[in-house]
Amino acid sequence: MDLKTRTAAEVLVDQLIVHGVTDVFCVPGESYLPALDAMVDRDIRVTVCRQEGGAAIMAEAVGKQTGRPGVCFVTRGPGATNAAHGVHIAQQSSSPMILFVGQVDRGVRGRDAWQELDYRAVFGSMTKWAAEIDDAARVSEMVARAFQIAINGRPGPVVLALPEDMLRERVTVADAPPAKPVESAGDIRAIGDLLGLLEQAKSPFLLLGGCRWDEEARAAIVKFAERFEVPVATGFRRMPLFDPRHRNYAGDLGLGANPKLVERVKASDLVIVLGERLSEVTTQGYTLWDVPMPQTRLVHIYPDADEIGRVWRPHLAIAATPRGFAELAANAHGTSVMPWHGSVEAAHAEYLAWSEAPTPQPGEVNLAEIMIWLREQLPADAILTNGAGNFAAWVNRFYRVRRFGGHLGPNSGSMGYGVPAAVAMQRLYPGRRVVAVSGDGDFLMNGQEFATAVQYGLPIVVLVFDNGCYGTIRMHQERDYPGRVIATDLKNPDFAAYARAFGGFGATVERTRDFPAAFEAAVASGQPSIVHVKFDPDGITPTQTLSGIRAAALKKG
């Protein structure tokens, strides 16, 4: 085969296309202009963003949603450090993403040259691989390796630095074949061992979470849950892995989890964990069991054997991807004696009792009623995104994610996620309704990406739940230092006017009953929209008030 001579930048872009990349999110910089130029007239959609933190979150969201690395390009030191926000989210969320960063010319490296940064040192602890491509002839090899690493085992972010002079060099090299996910089902004996444990169990429980899932795996695990009559919970920010209306669903084991669900998991004598890495939030601050020997039979099925046993010694460890394992599990036959079978109904009833009806809230706005309206009105394939703050407790408790990929949140609890994630989702799925749920503090961390939605005509609907404070921190403050308020009050802009100033649609809601009309007007506008919902800060969680928390703390002394 005759190979043509290409610049390293062209080799890089060709390699992205070989890997099926359709979207690149970026903030431009002079350091990687050759790579940008190589994207002109190519089959790649470039989304130019307003801040690298937003661009990196968009790439993370693509990785989380598709299982294929989201791709982000940023410039040297200032761009890369801004983008660190999204890289850390990808690391904690186990989302595949690749961040390409411009780098100074090879000839001046090490002089603390203009915007120079040692990427290996800076990103070493929050990536699966951080490297610099020194040799133009190795671009295709290293980019393919970046994809291979990002998607396999426990997926995560990769950072590749691109010295500018290297990008301009001309080389004659072949493209590398695309990286593929390596699936593993665990060995057949492990399934036998699992069935043996089920035979001895009195109160088994299935916990789903993490990555390496797809719609087929999700459907297969339903069969397993039905056959063995086990109740199922989803881990923190993994609600799309099981239909909440299914009779086996027991609830979401995340922030603000149903105490009855937590008790049920603790009381189970066999907990089968599939895909979930057993993070701090899912395990309720590592309190589900004693560390390191759990007082249950723990079966941990995870794609990366190195993650198994990080905190707890499992009774049975299986290195397998959910995709590989779920299929095997769906076809497993075993015990016909299932003394626990009534627990499915009981667990689902507890979930419904927890999530069905709204809890009361002081003031004119009830966020539970709004989330319930949304779960009834939004189409089944809608995508909800959110960042971090107490407002998300209403999403976790009252919203119902019916389809795979119907919800995205930062597993790192990072504020500012909802808007950029919504932009990325609307870019990928123009026909689906995409709604970002934000707090007032949360929104302004990356609210500037509303401009990106306007630029590309993306009709996302952003809900800004405004209580005039960093509510989560105020709640902790009142609990630990009652009445001593500092650094948690916010003087906010008019978010509806903000939307209009950017060229979108804005509406303000101050009573629950006005929400449906405002939301419908936002959708009808066909524009990127913000619905600014002002609510009483006293209603700090679905069940607690700030004044109550303060009074209890003062009483305790």
Ligand SMILES: Cc1ncc(C[n+]2csc(CCOP(=O)(O)OP(=O)(O)O)c2C)c(N)n1
């Ligand atoms: C990037 C980032 N910075 C700071 C925090 C700490 N933090 C967690 S929640 C929160 C307040 C969120 O406020 P808001 O968005 O208004 O939501 P609320 O809690 O009031 O519902 C803060 C500051 C964080 N999680 N992420």
